[in-house]
Structures are given as structure tokens and as C-alpha cells.
Amino acid sequence: MVLFLTMIIFLLLGIVFFQYRVQKNKDKNLRYIYSKLEDILEKQTGEKLLVVTDDKELQKLLVAINHILVANQITNAEHAKVELSMRKMLSNVSHDLKTPLTVVLGYVEILHTDPTMKEDERQALLKKLHVKTLEVTELIHKFFDLAKLESGDQEIELTRMNLNEVCQNNILSFYDLLTSKGFSVQIDIPDENLYALGNVDVLSRVLNNLISNAITYGEDGKTLGMTLRGDEQVVCIDIWDKGKGISHSHIDKVFERMYTLEDSRNHLYQGSGLGLTITKRLVEALGGEIHLSSTPFEKTVFTIVLKRMIF
Structure with missing residues (x-):
């Protein structure tokens, strides 16, 4: 009986000692996490918290903290x-x-x-x-x-738009100017009406900006095109020309605020560097995207992508 009780006592002491060691390691890890986190935030470094531990809850905490650190670094x-x-x-x-x-x-x-x-x-x-x-x-x-x-002060009301009508009206408003300048105009608008969520006035402003730009800086190619296309998810509007285009090294930068090119094809952002930035912000306000691809003197395409509405 005494032997049995002695074994129980030693077992309990072992459990207590094990729990003590676990708690001590946990406290040590928490102190390290606090100290390291304070250092990262103070110095604004790009470090992450790395702690070797078998504690599942502590592992979850570390993952959450590292996600917050990444978000903070992106914000900074x-x-x-x-x-x-x-x-x-x-x-x-x-x-x-x-x-x-x-x-x-x-x-x-x-x-x-x-x-x-x-x-x-x-x-x-x-x-x-x-x-x-x-x-x-x-x-x-x-x-x-x-x-x-x-x-975000400018509120834009989004409604259902008939893109066939918007595209036709905008390209037709430039028809006399295009013919007087000797442009060949290629319009590809499907017979099926395509609808998207947006704002007619805002989209018309975007199209006018891009068409004007294509006329001014695509004049060497004497060709301007508008293509309306779509699938089950999105509708795309391409405004393209065959002018001098934009070199590959500048394509990723032309939508940046205040980015300018000395030999810019786009008077909308030449000098002030605002035109294409405003155009991009307007497209984004419609919940869409705008992309650019260009092969000088072959084809330069601005593509507007909007969410399609199917009824």
C-alpha cells in the first residue's frame, strides 16, 4: 500500500513538473513574442514571428499575428x-x-x-x-x-447599361472627325445586346477619352477600331489603333498618378500625368478594370472590362 501511494505521489509530482515546464516554456515564448513584436513595430521591419512550439493554440496565434504584420507592411x-x-x-x-x-x-x-x-x-x-x-x-x-x-466623395449611381447603344453613340460622335482625318474605322459590335452594370455618363467619358487619345496619337496608322465582346461573366470594350503605340517598358506605368512620358502618345496624361489615372479610377468606380497592350505601329489596345448582366 505504501509503495502504491509512493508511486502515485511520484506520478503526480511528475505531472506537476511537466506542467510547470510547459507553462514556463509558454511564458518564455509569450515574452519573446511580445518583445519581438514590439521591435518589429517600432523599427517597421519586414520580419515575421518565428517560434518553435508544439502548442497548437500558440501556433494559431502566431499565424494570426503574422497575417496582421503582412497587412500592416502592405499598408505602410x-x-x-x-x-x-x-x-x-x-x-x-x-x-x-x-x-x-x-x-x-x-x-x-x-x-x-x-x-x-x-x-x-x-x-x-x-x-x-x-x-x-x-x-x-x-x-x-x-x-x-x-x-x-x-x-470617394463622388458618388456614381450604377445601373443596367446597354453597351451596344453606348458604344455606337460614342463612336458615331467622332465619325465626322475620323473621316476628315482620313481614318479607316473598324467597328465590331455584335447583334446581340450586351448589358453591364455601370453608369452611361461615366462610361461615355471614358470612351471619349480613349477615342480622342487614339485619334491624336494613333494618327500615323490611320486606323481606329472599337470592339464589343463578352462571355458569361464579363463584357469587354476594346479601343485600338495602329499608331506609334507605347513601349513595353512603359505599359505598366501609364496608369500611375503623375507618371509622364516626354514622348507621350497620350495628351491626357502628358504634363500633368492625370488623364489615364482619372480614366482608370472612373472604370474602377464602375466595378471594372482597364488594361493596355501595345505593339508599336501594329496595334495598341485599351480594354475596358465590366461585369456582365444577363436577364
């Missing part, structure tokens, strides 16, 4: 990117507003200080002044448009 990276973009934008805004405003002030000074100027010269100068003033106004409107889109 995006914040840094936005900050850099904003600094670049402010620099470009200063330059893009300063240049035309300097010209405007010069014209005003000439008109104000030269009483001997002939009437025809005065009218010509006033016409130039008007053009420059419109340039400044348009640039300011672009900045406001982008600010509203990115802040």
Missing part, C-alpha cells in the same frame, strides 16, 4: 507610395500651373502697358490669353476630379 508600403506620389504631384502641379500662368501674366502686362497696340494685335493676344486660361482651368478641373474620385 502603400502609404509610402502615396506620399511619394503626392510629393511628385505637388511638384508637377506647381510646374504645370506656373508655366501657363506666367504666360497669362505676360499677356496681361503687354495689354496693360502698350496703349499703342493695334486692334488686330490686341484681339490676337486676347485669343491667346483665352486659350491659356482654358488650359489652366482644365488642369485644375482634372486635379479636382482625381481628388474626388480618390476620396
